[in-house]
Amino acid sequence: MARRGFQKTAMAVIVIAAILKLSFAGGPVNSIPPGTNSSNTSLELAAPPGPSQVGQIIFDIPSESAILTEASSGQVLWQKNAHKRLPPASISKIMTLLLAMEAVQTGRVSLDDQVTVSATASRQGGSEVFLAQGERFPLRDLLKAIAIASANDASVAVAEYLAGTEQAFVTSMNRRAKELGMKDTYFFDSSGLPAPEGVQGNYTTAYDVAIMSRELVKYPQILKWTSTWQDSLRGGKFVLTNTNRLLNTYLGADGLKTGHTEEAGWSLSATSIRNGLRLIAVVLRTESDEARVEQAAHLMDYGFRAFARVPVASRGRRVGTVAVPNGTRTVLPVETGQPLVVLTRRGDESLVQKKLVLPRNVQAPLSKGQKVGELRATLGNETLGRVDLVAAEPVARANPVVVFFRRIWGALVYIVTLGRG
Secondary structure, three states, rough: OOHHHHHHHHHHHHHHHHHHHHHOOOOOOOOOOOOOEOOOOOOOOOHHHHOOOOOOOOOOOOOOOOEEEOOOOOEEEEEEEEOEEEEEEHHHHHHHHHHHHHHHHOOOOOOOOEEEOOOOHHOOOOOHHHHHHHHEHHHHHHHHHHHHHOHHHHHHHHHHHHHHHHHHHHHHHHHHHHHOOOOOEOOOOOOOOOOOOOOOOOEEEEEHHHHHHHHHOHHHHHHHHHHOOEEHHHOHHHHEEEHHHHOOOOOOOOEEEEEOOOOEEEEEEEEEEEEEEEEEEEEEEEEHHHHHHHHHHHHHHHHHHHHHEEEEEEEOEEEEEEEOOOOOOOEEEEEEOOEEEEEEOOOOOOHHHHEOOOOOOOOOOOOOOOOEEEEEEEEOOOOOEEEEEOOOEEOEEEEEEHHHHHHHHHHHHHHHHHHOO
């Protein structure tokens, strides 16, 4: 009995010593550092874990590289050589349009801004709207010319307007690609035209094209342009005809961007939406315009027929709590930072499970919306999608004296429990 009492006393001393150390040395290590916020969850855009791939049905299409993804989550539904580096041709313009729309969104520029065409922009050749040096256009008209008619001259004019020179703009293109996690992409120019002999030209992968396409379709104005078959410039004097013939043949198709050079072949990043489900199909280096349309349609047919949407969580849904030992409140409710919807094979919807990934505790101070964990949607051993779990309320750091006595009280309760045992 005396030995047992000594063991309990020794244990109590150890517990109190540990509490004193925590109280004056900072707190538990098993916590997420303050300052982590999930307000910008893009894609993934720090590079997040890569999108999931549902078990792929085996079939093939002739394109050299291809991928099919769900737009809201980036979930991969099918792929072929998706990480093979290939020249994108005018598909590069997806990044040009993305940077322009991001600049509009932040207020740095306006769609109504007047852009003066430079001599450089007027000399691009290839697919163009025959801009003349000194001509002035609203930024929206130049973006429309890029989105609908794949105009190289408009791409350079926009690049120069946004960054001063096309070279400076291309630096921004490559920087944004890295931010988005496009690990196998390099941009040489804003239009996708081939580089001079001996110079490294544009390259990308179907996987990376899907990433930047996913970002671009977040802008309704872009989809309004890319779904337009014909429009005009110069007061109706110049007709713009869309280069994406999928618009005329596929139900729900509303974008996105074609590409063609002799080296790149015929490529397409296509998107369509049906019953709230948006898919992105990328085919690179097919043999003809007809082939790229047919193969992109084949991929999207597969996606719409074989998969069903499973809503996992709405934005702001409270799903659990986590301890905050040094906070003014010791229990923090957590909620989803964004909605989570995943795709699974039809018939497997009921098998999707939710998994909360939370630390034992976090350290105050915490702001509302600060990331504290993750909600995952799983099917068997596969993670289909994930979304940040964030602080539902702010929590300030408690007075150190309060934290100290809170821990002493916890230790006393523990000692009493030991004594009863």
